[in-house]
Amino acid sequence: QVQLVQSGTEVKKPGASVKVSCKASGYTFGTYGISWVRQAPGQGLEWVGWINPYNGNTNSAQKLQGRVTMSTDTSTATAYMEMRSLTPDDTAMYYCARDQAGGWAFDIWGQGTMVTVSS
């Protein structure tokens, strides 16, 4: 079946970087965009960014531009989200989600990766 499986829990110190992976299966990876969404504890959803695995085009939320990089490895059908210069405000559950074909909704979600930033 179609699924996205993410990497495990991360604990980082302020100023460090984190790279979260999202492995896709059950569909043609290059055909659908992958977005990243985060959710701080007890808070709402926040869109982080997006990548088109077919051509590598990306875009990210203005407040995160310069700190976040999205990439893919089409040979393993895996998407990555790297965030640098982490602060405690980046503590959140990070989800990858597949963009719906021909649209902009998120139709398949990963299970989430908890990233904790603490000294």
Added chain:
Amino acid sequence: QSALTQPASVSGSPGQSITISCTGTSSDVGGYKYVSWYQQHPGKAPKLMIYDVSSRPSGVSDRFSGSKSGSTASLTISGLQAEDEADYYCSSYTSINTRVFGGGTKVTVL
């Protein structure tokens, strides 16, 4: 890009209908047909319930419906059931090729 505006909470009794609003601007909700809604139960990943303002994915109950007027989109849940108790988020495509979410609405079944 500011978050879309949703009421913090909405409640209803079993069998009733409730409506959740999602207000944006002409640069997001008002400018495109790409409004979607997500249901999230505690500790779970969100689930797509409505896309393109009013379309339902396969497998989603027809008790869920969506609409839009101007810069405000709405999600209506008819025949409210205990299992509908969850957080609901709207999302929209934006004029700068990004996505934006609403702050979320907690639905309580009385």
